[in-house]
Amino acid sequence: MALRVNYFVDETVSNLRRNVLLTLAAVSTVSISLLLLGVVMVGGEVLTKMVSSWEGKVELNVFLRDEATPEEVKALGSQANGMPEVEKVFFESKEQAFEEYKRMFKDSPAITENVDPNALPASYRIKLKDPNSAEAVASRLQGQPGVDEVQFGGEAMKRLLKFTGVVRTILVIAIILTLGAAILLIANTIRLGIYARRKEIGIMKLVGATNWFIRVPFIFEGTVQAALGALLASALIYAGKVFGLDRMQDAILFLPLTVSSGSIIRMFFTLLAIGIVIGVFGSSLALRRFLEV
Amino acid sequence: MALRVNYFVDETVSNLRRNVLLTLAAVSTVSISLLLLGVVMVGGEVLTKMVSSWEGKVELNVFLRDEATPEEVKALGSQANGMPEVEKVFFESKEQAFEEYKRMFKDSPAITENVDPNALPASYRIKLKDPNSAEAVASRLQGQPGVDEVQFGGEAMKRLLKFTGVVRTILVIAIILTLGAAILLIANTIRLGIYARRKEIGIMKLVGATNWFIRVPFIFEGTVQAALGALLASALIYAGKVFGLDRMQDAILFLPLTVSSGSIIRMFFTLLAIGIVIGVFGSSLALRRFLEV
Amino acid sequence: MIRLENVSKVYKGSVVALRDISTDIQKEEFVFLVGSSGSGKSTFIKMLLKEEEPSEGTIYVAGKDIGQLPRWRVPYLRRNIGCVFQDFKLLANKTVRENVAFALEVIGRPKNIISQRVPAIIELVGLTDKLNSMPHELSGGEQQRVCIARAMVNRPPILLADEPTGNLDPSTSADIMNLLERLNESGTTVLIATHDHAVVDRSRKRVIELDGGKLVRDQVRGVYGIG
Amino acid sequence: MIRLENVSKVYKGSVVALRDISTDIQKEEFVFLVGSSGSGKSTFIKMLLKEEEPSEGTIYVAGKDIGQLPRWRVPYLRRNIGCVFQDFKLLANKTVRENVAFALEVIGRPKNIISQRVPAIIELVGLTDKLNSMPHELSGGEQQRVCIARAMVNRPPILLADEPTGNLDPSTSADIMNLLERLNESGTTVLIATHDHAVVDRSRKRVIELDGGKLVRDQVRGVYGIG
Numbered sequence A, B: 001m002a003l004r005v006n007y008f009v010d011e012t013v014s015n016l017r018r019n020v021l022l023t024l025a026a027v028s029t030v031s032i033s034l035l036l037l038g039v040v041m042v043g044g045e046v047l048t049k050m051v052s053s054w055e056g057k058v059e060l061n062v063f064l065r066d067e068a069t070p071e072e073v074k075a076l077g078s079q080a081n082g083m084p085e086v087e088k089v090f091f092e093s094k095e096q097a098f099e100e101y102k103r104m105f106k107d108s109p110a111i112t113e114n115v116d117p118n119a120l121p122a123s124y125r126i127k128l129k130d131p132n133s134a135e136a137v138a139s140r141l142q143g144q145p146g147v148d149e150v151q152f153g154g155e156a157m158k159r160l161l162k163f164t165g166v167v168r169t170i171l172v173i174a175i176i177l178t179l180g181a182a183i184l185l186i187a188n189t190i191r192l193g194i195y196a197r198r199k200e201i202g203i204m205k206l207v208g209a210t211n212w213f214i215r216v217p218f219i220f221e222g223t224v225q226a227a228l229g230a231l232l233a234s235a236l237i238y239a240g241k242v243f244g245l246d247r248m249q250d251a252i253l254f255l256p257l258t259v260s261s262g263s264i265i266r267m268f269f270t271l272l273a274i275g276i277v278i279g280v281f282g283s284s285l286a287l288r289r290f291l292e293v
Numbered sequence C, D: 001m002i003r004l005e006n007v008s009k010v011y012k013g014s015v016v017a018l019r020d021i022s023t024d025i026q027k028e029e030f031v032f033l034v035g036s037s038g039s040g041k042s043t044f045i046k047m048l049l050k051e052e053e054p055s056e057g058t059i060y061v062a063g064k065d066i067g068q069l070p071r072w073r074v075p076y077l078r079r080n081i082g083c084v085f086q087d088f089k090l091l092a093n094k095t096v097r098e099n100v101a102f103a104l105e106v107i108g109r110p111k112n113i114i115s116q117r118v119p120a121i122i123e124l125v126g127l128t129d130k131l132n133s134m135p136h137e138l139s140g141g142e143q144q145r146v147c148i149a150r151a152m153v154n155r156p157p158i159l160l161a162d163e164p165t166g167n168l169d170p171s172t173s174a175d176i177m178n179l180l181e182r183l184n185e186s187g188t189t190v191l192i193a194t195h196d197h198a199v200v201d202r203s204r205k206r207v208i209e210l211d212g213g214k215l216v217r218d219q220v221r222g223v224y225g226i227g
């Protein structure tokens, strides 16, 4: 059996070398398909991060009555803290609220000058684990003693959440689409490569080769091509990160337009795995009809 | 020559029929590649529309001094109107400003109750043709008689514009990437299809066929495959619009997530043209090395 | 060794290639299969290799009904039959040496045996200076001899040869026939489909003649023509 | 019609296939090219078709130095030369009829001429019942005859045939030779590379013999062997 492995390796190497055109076609198709898939994956990661950071800004504002007793305020705070949906609770006093208000309108002194520092209510600002639970939490807090009104961004926030939902859906669709495209494109190329060698396969069978004896070198070949393709695609994406994303990032610091090298390495292994799976299955399937001699 | 055309058509049809595997591989690769390209194009259109509508919301606010004379106000209005960068100018009186302010803080009566209706200044709100010219326009209006202060969104707007700029850049990159991928993938498939028939080509040459005589059926074949591929891709995109985008649109009315059927028809012709160009050039180029017999 | 019982072969398109053939070839026999172009010789050989299935009748090879052979056993049948194909069927991407070695790789022979037996058999067919040539760099007769070498290299109990001298000049052809006869003497059953008058007449072996798919002659020490 | 002046051919890999060949074949001559396997017969024919270039020397076909022929004129040279290839070179995706018709399509013959001449020539080689078969559905000899029909169908001034009877039985082979002789009588220059003893000896035509790439015999009414 050790001898066989030797033969299979030799055979694979010489097939790759002697059918240069087929090898080049396969490697380039694999790398282009995986490049697209990788770009969508990386882009998806960036977008997801961005969208999550937007969602993270969503807060509930629980405005307190001016008449609320400190006990009521405290009880409310610990009630909010105890809710499973809640991540964090901040208290904003009347003074802090006014400071914030002044900061917001610092460009229009006309507006702030006329406001009584005491006009703004104290409030709890509540950060949620999942912004979609805002409405439920709000309605539970609404009637509590000391609460004047609960605001949760209303329409604007609902819109934001719908928008981020759409973004996530589109991302999933994009990944499915490019993954499907990669599978079909790579399978096609493999099939054409095998089709170009259908005669050889028939001859091997007539000389007494078993299906496995014929299949193994093709599978090895597919694996090598997939690995080269995945490597090339990942290298291009890494270059894209260094020369593209990272420079953009320098230009616009406020957007989290960045991917870590770690996630590119993870992506490389994902692409490698996908490529090899398609390569192995694709060549096994494509061989089937030519092995029936 | 009429007879020749006849031969070429017969030859093309019989090649497409007799090499079913090659035809299927070519059509599916073309349609998948063009599908990706089409999706990026349509997605790009939607995004561009979205981004433009955001940019359209950018306005300059020219706050007027309370002491400004009606003549100064009028002169300022017509000066602004006369500027080439300006698309539209609205006047907002002190009363309208207060109404707007009340609308903004309608959830916090505590804030509005304490503001004097006269505290807010009158202003011109200026819509620009290109939001990037905001800073320039602002600085020209800044010193004019009657002007208290010009606001143009400042940091936030700059960020928005940078963000939309990034979105546009990414779109261009995405289109170049998918177009490049489509070209390479289709060319690869064509080359493999021709490679599988390299023997036939050599034989034809030995029997006295000119290069053109061999090339024309391949080019016809490539054209038919490209047309079928483009048709299939467009049909899938149209289905995606009807069953995907349009339904999403119903769910989130506020986002302009929509493509007109007209732009899908335009896209079909673009894809068709791209497919045919790649098909014709691809097969001519790929044939070259096999025609040298 | 090889037995056909009422074998007929009808190709799709209703071409009758063989009609009701019954014959028996003993172990270590040497048989010529003759007949005009299209009389069914290659079809006969293809069915022994299970490359084609008979439409009717039963074929026994080495005592086994090959119609009953499960698909996965077919390679093992073929390893016991060396075959010289009419159209050579060399692997275009392999050198002469590799083509011949392939028949040994397939049955898992160790490397040292391969590297010893392959050059030896290639020398027997007179192609030592073409060891590392690719098939497309060979003349027709050279390709044919590579094919003969491949068929013999694993010393199969049965050797089928379809027109093995069609591209060989008379003297090379005589050498090859000697080789096949020696192989036969060492115990291999040999069946040769041929048009070559001279070859058949000189050998004076058993001749089976097909005509339009029918077995019309089976003569123990025959010549090419009936005369 | 065909003239070689000091032509040598060395394939890459330093295989000398032809050495310093000079010969002259007149219009309407009928010439056999013989020699053992690998002696350079096919190389000779390939160079006349400009499928291979000579390493040295000049080749004239119909009075023109084909070494000087621009690339785009090569198809026009080939249209004047019908060629029966040793390995047939049929188009695998076309039927027998289409394969033969192809030689006429190439030179732009109108449809009615094609649909009349193709079945006629196919009948001459005895394959009327295979008109719509694909090459892989034919026996070796049938494929060879299709190739012969294709080479003759456009009535070329020159016909080259590389081993045209290698896969034919003696009687079919005699029919084909008669056909070629008739073609020659009607004005075609015919050059046949062959190993077929019987064919050469019966015809008693000019014989050119190659040995190891050298021209060793040029005999006006020759036989296969020197005897």
Ligand SMILES: Nc1ncnc2c1ncn2[C@@H]1O[C@H](COP(=O)(O)OP(=O)(O)OP(=O)(O)O)[C@@H](O)[C@H]1O
Pocket: C011, C012, C013, C015, C016, C017, C035, C036, C037, C038, C039, C040, C041, C042, C043, C044, C086, D130, D136, D137, D138, D139, D140, D141, D142, D167, D168, D169
């Ligand atoms: N795959 C096929 N499909 C249809 N008909 C076929 C097929 N293979 C062979 N035939 C037909 O069967 C008949 C016998 O063919 P076969 O190849 O056995 O002849 P043969 O005796 O080997 O002839 P030759 O001496 O010319 O090689 C022929 O008429 C041929 O056309």
Ligand SMILES: Nc1ncnc2c1ncn2[C@@H]1O[C@H](COP(=O)(O)OP(=O)(O)OP(=O)(O)O)[C@@H](O)[C@H]1O
Pocket: C136, C137, C138, C139, C140, C141, C142, C167, C169, D011, D012, D013, D015, D016, D017, D035, D036, D037, D038, D039, D040, D041, D042, D043, D044, D086
């Ligand atoms: N493409 C090539 N590359 C290298 N060597 C070649 C090539 N073609 C032919 N040869 C060698 O040139 C020599 C002459 O070959 P050629 O095909 O002309 O012989 P031939 O006389 O036709 O033989 P046969 O009767 O066997 O067909 C042979 O030794 C062959 O191996």
Ligand SMILES: [Mg+2]
Pocket: C041, C042, C043, C086, C162, D139, D140, D141
């Ligand atoms: Mg046969």
Ligand SMILES: [Mg+2]
Pocket: C139, C140, C141, D041, D042, D043, D086, D162
């Ligand atoms: Mg030859």
